[in-house]
Amino acid sequence: MKMSMRTFLFLSLLTAVAFTTEASVVDFCVADPSLPNGPAGFSCKNPSQVVAKDFFYSLAAKGNTDNVFRSMVTPAFAPVFAGVNGLGISFARVDIEVRGVVPFHTHPGASEIILVTQGIIKVGFVASSDNRVYIQTLRNGDIFVFPQGLLHFQINIGKIPAVVYASFGSDNPRIQIVDSAWFQNDLPTPIVANTTLLAIREVKRLKKLFGGTN
Structure with missing residues (x-):
């Protein structure tokens, strides 16, 4: 069955509204740091305790x-x-x-x-x-x-x-700050030097400045 452009747009809009309605089953989800959190975010605080x-x-x-x-x-x-x-x-x-x-x-x-x-x-x-x-x-x-x-x-x-x-x-x-990613960690100095083309001495100086090790 051939679908007209008008019908297609109507069905697309109807689907979007349906998904929006399903996603909005609650007004909010105030974070509760005392509960586990995952990729989707923090767990919700009990609504009765929200202020x-x-x-x-x-x-x-x-x-x-x-x-x-x-x-x-x-x-x-x-x-x-x-x-x-x-x-x-x-x-x-x-x-x-x-x-x-x-x-x-x-x-x-x-x-x-x-x-x-x-x-x-x-x-x-x-x-x-x-x-x-x-x-x-x-x-x-x-x-x-x-x-x-x-x-x-x-x-x-x-x-x-x-x-x-x-x-x-x-x-x-x-x-993620680039400087911290390179120098504020325990990544071995030779690896940092090889991948940044910096001298070993300069890498050690920057690791000391940013609190890195190794």
């Missing part, structure tokens, strides 16, 4: 930027912000001192969009298909998006500390 404060989190305080990068990301992800568990969204505050940097990193689980509320920063990401780099200077009120899983960075190029707020398309997007 308004579970849906509240403050990012008013400046993060501690006393580190080698002179920056700090303060996340409001599901592990600390119970109310976003299962909702597919989360937030973070980023503080970057003058000449500070948020080094190359990725969020394996989500795309990210940022809003600058103070300062001037330079941002960019690297496409995985051809290693093309996209770089932009942002000021107060500007936004920029980083596609999911791609390496990206932020640098404060202004004369005052920068404040950036980031929104993610996941309740737990996770973060």
